[in-house]
């Protein structure tokens with residue numbers, strides 16, 4: 001099951017953490033992978049890991065918030081690997097750090113663009129540049145990585161939550177548009193992930209919010225993406241799958 005041999009995937013923001021794990025896992029299932037990041041060296045390092053394991057991959061530097069950049073990225077991936085069948089919108093900027101969280105009324109309006117431009121427009125741009133090809137070929141999978149904050153709202157990160165909620169609403173609507181053409185569109189909503197070597201006190205404090213008793217890891221996320229990207233998930237669309245240790249239950 002979940003064999004992606006012959007499929008071509010594009011994963012944005014895949015130079016580290018969650019995106020890198022998704023790119024490596026899609027490749028392990030047989031997909032050729034366009035590995036995007038804002039930083040070329042990160043993207044190329046992940047692509048090189050896939051290639052050295054016997055897979056096909058290309059690293060592509062692009063800013064998902066810039067539509068022209070995105071169009072060029074899609075062209076590069078398609079000329080190197082073939083038409084894109086699977087788009088994973090993973091690139092995102094996090095809310096301010098824990099010690100930096102501020103109420104909405106104290107935020108600087110100029111800062112709002114950061115979250116909206118990358119976490120929402122980035123998704124629009126990448127879908128706009130790839131969906132037509134998927135429709136023409138009659139098969140496609142779009143998976144957007146969002147946050148539980150976009151589903152339920154979290155204080156002190158309102159604009160981040162708005163951008164992620166916008167991506168969820170967009171994917172639901174797009175799912176209905178493209179469903180007749182064999183294309184699905186879903187979200188995966190994450191709880192807090194952390195590096196295993198993070199500050200133990202902070203990690204323990206964050207873990208207390210999660211019924212499963214720990215914060216997440218990139219390896220919790222990638223298999224969910226593989227499922228939604230697979231042929232077996234063709235009857236699942238317009239959904240948001242929480243991968244969050246029981247943080248939310250509906």
Ligand SMILES: NC(=O)c1ccc[n+]([C@@H]2O[C@H](COP(=O)([O-])OP(=O)(O)OC[C@H]3O[C@@H](n4cnc5c(N)ncnc54)[C@H](O)[C@@H]3O)[C@@H](O)[C@H]2O)c1
Nearest residue numbers: 013015016017018037038063064090091092147190192193
């Ligand atoms: N880590 C968490 O706790 C958490 C929780 C909920 C949701 N998420 C979501 O998961 C996704 C991945 O998170 P992560 O923790 O791996 O992030 P990260 O910051 O560790 O990595 C993101 C990668 O995306 C790249 N990137 C940033 N802006 C970009 C742009 N404009 N164009 C292309 N690439 C860009 C960065 O260079 C980086 O390599 C994000 O969408 C994030 O909002 C993460």
